[in-house]
Amino acid sequence: MDVAVVGAGRVGTAVAVALRTAGHDIVAVSGGAATPARAARHLPGVPVLASVQAGRSASVVIVAVPDDALGAVIGEVAAGGGFREGGWAVHVSGAAGLAALDPAAAAGAHRLAVHPLQTFPTVEDAVQRLRGAAMAVTSDDPEGEAFGLSLARDMGGVPFRLDDAARPLYHAAAVFSSNYLVTVSAIAADLFAIAGVPDPAAAMAALQRATLENIERLGPAAALTGPAVRGDITTIDRNLTALRSARPDTVAPYVALCRVALQLGVDAGRLAPGDATALSEVLDAWT
Numbered sequence: 241m242d243v244a245v246v247g248a249g250r251v252g253t254a255v256a257v258a259l260r261t262a263g264h265d266i267v268a269v270s271g272g273a274a275t276p277a278r279a280a281r282h283l284p285g286v287p288v289l290a291s292v293q294a295g296r297s298a299s300v301v302i303v304a305v306p307d308d309a310l311g312a313v314i315g316e317v318a319a320g321g322g323f324r325e326g327g328w329a330v331h332v333s334g335a336a337g338l339a340a341l342d343p344a345a346a347a348g349a350h351r352l353a354v355h356p357l358q359t360f361p362t363v364e365d366a367v368q369r370l371r372g373a374a375m376a377v378t379s380d381d382p383e384g385e386a387f388g389l390s391l392a393r394d395m396g397g398v399p400f401r402l403d404d405a406a407r408p409l410y411h412a413a414a415v416f417s418s419n420y421l422v423t424v425s426a427i428a429a430d431l432f433a434i435a436g437v438p439d440p441a442a443a444m445a446a447l448q449r450a451t452l453e454n455i456e457r458l459g460p461a462a463a464l465t466g467p468a469v470r471g472d473i474t475t476i477d478r479n480l481t482a483l484r485s486a487r488p489d490t491v492a493p494y495v496a497l498c499r500v501a502l503q504l505g506v507d508a509g510r511l512a513p514g515d516a517t518a519l520s521e522v523l524d525a526w527t
């Protein structure tokens with residue numbers, strides 16, 4: 241199958257590399273100023289064209305530009321005749337739905353969204369981690385579903401079907417599982433540093449790795465440890481007093497996460513509802 245990638249950045253390049261390895265013909269890629277060097281390195285011999293020309297040269301057009309540019313780029317490619325009647329228009333965004341591809345559908349192309357549930361800080365990471373990644377496939381009909389599942393497999397992914405309407409919620413879950421894990425880790429590293437721990441990142445690493453392993457092995461409800469699930473009001477009050485003094489902006493996230501942890505403890509049958517209520521009342525004083 242002939243494929244063009246509009247936006248050969250981290251994900252687009254990795255997708256092109258994987259599809260090429262699976263035997264598909266990557267006929268062109270496009271992107272901004274940094275794209276030609278990236279393509280020369282990872283996709284030798286593949287022409288770098290303007291987005292419209294790249295689209296025109298393929299029956300499968302995969303758009304992998306940043307989400308904020310998705311609407312403008314799809315509109316531009318469609319206006320220039322870059323999506324074919326009967327061809328496939330694909331995006332790899334998690335939050336956007338099929339509607340983002342409406343300009344392509346108006347030109348007669350099928351709409352498809354294939355989102356790798358992975359984090360790719362660099363192209364090299366993406367090339368490595370695409371293999372084995374779960375991939376959410378959203379399509380309009382059974383033909384699109386069959387094509388999407390097989391495309392995702394050729395990308396090296398482990399595909400599953402996802403309803404179009406569920407994509408924003410699905411993406412919010414991805415944000416919690418990856419981006420906010422990073423955010424919470426940044427808070428922790430900062431607090432460890434203020435407390436005088438010499439190398440916070442190294443000190444945290446073993447704890448965090450064990451925590452992720454526990455979540456995978458036992459599930460969140462059984463993996464949860466710490467003062468909330470123990471109903472330990474004194475410790476929580478001490479934590480909050482220290483945070484107010486050292487980093488007042490961390491009090492609100494601590495309280496919000498503590499409430500979620502209390503509920504998790506109750507739902508798991510590990511914390512008595514009465515103890516959770518008492519603790520929740522203590523938290524009220526901090527909000």
Ligand SMILES: NC(=O)c1ccc[n+]([C@@H]2O[C@H](COP(=O)([O-])OP(=O)(O)OC[C@H]3O[C@@H](n4cnc5c(N)ncnc54)[C@H](OP(=O)(O)O)[C@@H]3O)[C@@H](O)[C@H]2O)c1
Pocket residue numbers: 246247248249250251252270271272273274275276291304305306307309313332333334355356357358359360361
């Ligand atoms: N990174 C992740 O962890 C991840 C994971 C899953 C899904 N995704 C999805 O993958 C898609 C791409 O993300 P990414 O992280 O791969 O982005 P990226 O690394 O920033 O790459 C974006 C690509 O689009 C090009 N580009 C930027 N603005 C453009 C425009 N206006 N017109 C044409 N090309 C443009 C860039 O060119 P230059 O680099 O030359 O400027 C680059 O080739 C997004 O939909 C994102 O949600 C990302």
